[in-house]
Amino acid sequence: MNTLLQDDIILDCRADKIFYSDFLAVRDSHVPIRKNQITGFIGPSGCGKSTVLRSINRMNDLIRGFKFFGSIQFHTMDIYNKKVDPVAVRRNIGMVFQQPNPFAMSIYENVAFGLRLNRFKGDMDNQVEKALRGGALWDEVKDKLKKSGLSLSGGQQQRLCIARAIATEPQVLLMDEPCSALDPIATRQIEELMLKLKERFTVCIVTHNMQQAQRVADQTAFFSVDLSIGGRTGYLVEMAATKELFSNPQEQLTKEYLHGDFS
Amino acid sequence: MNETKNDLLQLPNLERQPFEPRALKSILLSTITIICAVLACVPLFSVLVMLIYRGGSRISLELFTALPPTAFQFDGGGISNAIIGTLFMVGIAALITIPFGVLAAIYLAELGPYSKVATIARFSAKTMSGLPSIIAGVFAYAIMVITMGGYSAWAGGVALAVLMLPTILLTAEETIKMVPKRMKEAAFGMGCTPSQSMTKVVLPMALPGIITGVVLAVARAAGETAPLLFTAIFSEYALEPNDPTASLAVLIYNYSNSTSENQLELAWAASLVLVVLVFILNMVSRWIGSRTRK
Amino acid sequence: MAAENREESILPHAETLAAPPTTVDKIFDKCFRTLTLVFTWATVLLLAFIVFRIGGQALPAIKEYGLGLLVSSDWDVNNNQFGIWPQIWGTLYSSLLALVLGGFFGITIAIFLTQDFLPHKLEIILKNIVELLAAIPSVVYGLWGIYVLIPILQPTADKLHSSFGWFPLFSTSFSGFGMFSAALVLSIMILPTIAAISQDALRAVPGKTKEAAFGMGTTRWEAILRVILPTASGGISGALVLGLGRALGETMALAMLVGNSATVSLSLFSPASTLAALLALNFPEADLNQTGVLMYAACTLLLITLVVNMLGTLIISTTTTKGGER
Numbered sequence: 001m002n003t004l005l006q007d008d009i010i011l012d013c014r015a016d017k018i019f020y021s022d023f024l025a026v027r028d029s030h031v032p033i034r035k036n037q038i039t040g041f042i043g044p045s046g047c048g049k050s051t052v053l054r055s056i057n058r059m060n061d062l063i064r065g066f067k068f069f070g071s072i073q074f075h076t077m078d079i080y081n082k083k084v085d086p087v088a089v090r091r092n093i094g095m096v097f098q099q100p101n102p103f104a105m106s107i108y109e110n111v112a113f114g115l116r117l118n119r120f121k122g123d124m125d126n127q128v129e130k131a132l133r134g135g136a137l138w139d140e141v142k143d144k145l146k147k148s149g150l151s152l153s154g155g156q157q158q159r160l161c162i163a164r165a166i167a168t169e170p171q172v173l174l175m176d177e178p179c180s181a182l183d184p185i186a187t188r189q190i191e192e193l194m195l196k197l198k199e200r201f202t203v204c205i206v207t208h209n210m211q212q213a214q215r216v217a218d219q220t221a222f223f224s225v226d227l228s229i230g231g232r233t234g235y236l237v238e239m240a241a242t243k244e245l246f247s248n249p250q251e252q253l254t255k256e257y258l259h260g261d262f263s
Numbered sequence: 264m265n266e267t268k269n270d271l272l273q274l275p276n277l278e279r280q281p282f283e284p285r286a287l288k289s290i291l292l293s294t295i296t297i298i299c300a301v302l303a304c305v306p307l308f309s310v311l312v313m314l315i316y317r318g319g320s321r322i323s324l325e326l327f328t329a330l331p332p333t334a335f336q337f338d339g340g341g342i343s344n345a346i347i348g349t350l351f352m353v354g355i356a357a358l359i360t361i362p363f364g365v366l367a368a369i370y371l372a373e374l375g376p377y378s379k380v381a382t383i384a385r386f387s388a389k390t391m392s393g394l395p396s397i398i399a400g401v402f403a404y405a406i407m408v409i410t411m412g413g414y415s416a417w418a419g420g421v422a423l424a425v426l427m428l429p430t431i432l433l434t435a436e437e438t439i440k441m442v443p444k445r446m447k448e449a450a451f452g453m454g455c456t457p458s459q460s461m462t463k464v465v466l467p468m469a470l471p472g473i474i475t476g477v478v479l480a481v482a483r484a485a486g487e488t489a490p491l492l493f494t495a496i497f498s499e500y501a502l503e504p505n506d507p508t509a510s511l512a513v514l515i516y517n518y519s520n521s522t523s524e525n526q527l528e529l530a531w532a533a534s535l536v537l538v539v540l541v542f543i544l545n546m547v548s549r550w551i552g553s554r555t556r557k
Numbered sequence: 558m559a560a561e562n563r564e565e566s567i568l569p570h571a572e573t574l575a576a577p578p579t580t581v582d583k584i585f586d587k588c589f590r591t592l593t594l595v596f597t598w599a600t601v602l603l604l605a606f607i608v609f610r611i612g613g614q615a616l617p618a619i620k621e622y623g624l625g626l627l628v629s630s631d632w633d634v635n636n637n638q639f640g641i642w643p644q645i646w647g648t649l650y651s652s653l654l655a656l657v658l659g660g661f662f663g664i665t666i667a668i669f670l671t672q673d674f675l676p677h678k679l680e681i682i683l684k685n686i687v688e689l690l691a692a693i694p695s696v697v698y699g700l701w702g703i704y705v706l707i708p709i710l711q712p713t714a715d716k717l718h719s720s721f722g723w724f725p726l727f728s729t730s731f732s733g734f735g736m737f738s739a740a741l742v743l744s745i746m747i748l749p750t751i752a753a754i755s756q757d758a759l760r761a762v763p764g765k766t767k768e769a770a771f772g773m774g775t776t777r778w779e780a781i782l783r784v785i786l787p788t789a790s791g792g793i794s795g796a797l798v799l800g801l802g803r804a805l806g807e808t809m810a811l812a813m814l815v816g817n818s819a820t821v822s823l824s825l826f827s828p829a830s831t832l833a834a835l836l837a838l839n840f841p842e843a844d845l846n847q848t849g850v851l852m853y854a855a856c857t858l859l860l861i862t863l864v865v866n867m868l869g870t871l872i873i874s875t876t877t878t879k880g881g882e883r
Binding site: 293296300307309313314317362366367371383387388389393396400402404406425432454459461462482487516520530531534537545 | 596
């Protein structure tokens with residue numbers, strides 16, 4: 001594993017054990033996330049990559065029986081500290097989901113939603129425009145801001161969700177397979193957008209698509225499933241700069257996966 | 264098919280055999296089914312025809328504005344106080360049950376769906392939905408009439424509320440649960456507190472379904488007689504919420520065996536008004552339901 | 558408060574617009590959640606309170622008359638002699654009669670509506686008609702029963718009585734108001750409930766089960782009777798039990814049609830009485846002692862319907878979860 005500069009790390013995620021009730025879903029995964037970079041999570045299905053990602057902004061708190069052992073250091077604070085309000089965490093660590101999920105409101109209101117939630121006092125119109133430009137959607141929707149967010153195409157909806165997430169300028173943006181429901185053209189647009197976003201945000205993306213990780217990620221974490229103890233427990237196999245991981249994987253398992261020996 | 268049969272006698276017979284026992288049995292059963300279905304439609308049409316035939320002639324402005332006639336008044340009179348009384352008492356019941364039912368439904372559907380109390384509450388609501396309507400009347404009698412010392416519109420409203428609550432609660436729970444999970448996730452992902460995600464995202468989406476449930480409950484309550492018989496009873500005077508109050512349903516019941524032809528006619532007219540009201544409410548709820556399903 | 562300050566200092570917002578939830582947001586959240594919990598508890602307590610209040614009012618009568626009230630047939634207000642056996646009998650008998658009729662029609666219609674007998678449009682129309690049957694208030698059915706149904710039944714009933722008077726079901730002459738008219742109207746009223754829940758049960762039969770039956774070369778009716786109905790039988794029995802529950806608690810149509818005479822008779826044409834009708838007719842004029850007895854009757858009715866409804870809900874929920882596992 002390559003060395004990481006300590007002060008670069010904005011989120012230091014140590015998932016020692018993650019349970020869903022009695023089921024051990026993830027073990028021993030240390031994923032340091034560096035500022036203004038894109039970190040890709042890859043691995044076969046069921047390897048826990050989404051679970052880890054969703055633990056970072058405590059979305060998994062909503063799932064019954066979810067238990068997290070370990071720590072996620074965000075700046076100087078462990079977000080699993082009892083004193084931390086998960087709601088405040090989610091406001092600082094935005095999320096884009098697998099399925100585009102704009103609210104059943106106008107495009108404008110979708111973007112303004114987070115701003116209103118955070119009691120934003122400034123120029124709302126300006127901030128909404130900024131977010132939509134940031135989401136590479138402004139030119140397509142500037143004449144129909146009053147229309148329902150659900151009237152857009154799938155790719156546009158997903159970019160609307162990104163605009164909605166970045167409107168409040170969170171520090172970290174988590175993306176859980178954001179392109180899996182989209183066609184190749186929309187996927188390409190989102191990927192280009194991500195490369196732009198990393199100038200201002202730190203991005204983590206879960207993807208089932210190795211090419212996508214190669215195209216966008218600076219760092220890549222490879223997860224796999226450990227069937228040895230009877231369960232289907234996911235764990236981190238290795239993590240490195242993307243180029244290094246793909247060209248010179250250290251672990252046998254990574255080599256096999258990258259060769260397409262299993263998926 | 265005939266050719267096949269003639270050419271290759273070895274093949275099984277695939278021709279239709281309309282007089283074979285199995286086929287006859289099928290035809291017989293199908294016929295019975297059709298007859299049953301037709302018979303089941305007869306009461307509805309019979310009721311509707313009779314309502315229009317016997318009550319239709321009394322539909323006039325007077326019906327909606329005048330007070331009921333006495334037994335010795337051979338013509339004229341209306342049911343205005345009964346219409347207002349029904350609306351008033353159903354209104355009270357709705358005011359009590361809508362916040363009650365919706366808030367409890369939010370807890371059951373989202374905030375604590377697996378908790379012990381939710382399980383018990385869900386069971387209680389289901390049990391209450393099967394409660395005989397007269398029991399709701401007995402209950403309201405015990406807590407309202409006895410303590411307040413008399414029959415009143417308030418007691419009637421409480422009795423109807425007991426009947427409306429389970430319908431509103433259970434339909435609201437269903438519709439809140441049906442809001443797609445990804446919408447709830449989006450709200451939480453944006454950093455909504457649980458109640459913000461409810462009030463800003465989930466409730467607006469579930470609203471049509473909740474309204475459907477409310478309208479259905481109102482329609483059912485509007486036609487209820489038994490809970491009002493000894494809570495609001497009846498009155499021939501205009502609405503006075505602290506006193507006995509008339510309602511369409513009790514008016515129909517009271518006048519149904521009246522010897523006065525005039526009052527009997529009013530019973531039919533009141534039935535027509537009530538059924539039209541209930542059908543309109545049913546249509547409205549269906550319309551809202553079908554609009555949202557698209 | 559201390560926790561909140563600490564949090565704010567640690568989650569930086571130099572360049573971000575994200576702010577932690579304000580105190581107002583937190584208080585609102587707390588209140589809102591508490592309120593939902595309060596009303597959830599209130600639902601439980603309401604049912605408990607209903608049972609408790611009615612039970613409490615009935616207690617003196619239960620103490621005084623004991624279980625004897627349930628099996629006695631005397632009702633003499635002047636001598637404080639009470640018995641509700643005829644009403645219990647009437648409630649059960651009328652409901653079971655209605656269940657036989659309404660169940661037969663309800664299930665048949667459910668089959669008709671779910672097994673592709675009709676083009677889709679007609680199916681929807683028929684379904685709506687059946688549902689509207691449930692929307693008509695029971696007092697309107699009562700009125701209709703008195704002035705439409707009874708006159709129609711009269712001639713047939715008279716003929717049945719004069720020719721088959723030796724048969725217990727037809728042993729008394731038809732006076733219009735009585736068990737038969739009441740049960741008939743009652744069956745119309747529970748038909749929609751049974752039809753609706755049976756339809757759900759029939760629709761829940763997996764397509765592959767049906768295909769398997771047709772694949773074996775059954776006719777449509779053989780598939781329905783031998784495969785589809787047995788598969789849906791759990792849900793259909795639940796429908797019947799819930800229909801029975803509705804019939805037991807129905808008040809107005811019965812109070813108007815059953816004749817309200819404390820008679821115990823197998824005859825369809827005999828007038829009778831039911832618990833709900835007893836309450837409806839006697840409550841307004843009851844004195845204190847009689848109120849206690851009526852509350853006792855209400856308790857009995859409550860108990861019967863609660864048991865029947867719980868049974869129905871239980872049958873439906875166990876059969877549907879089983880279906881889910883399959």
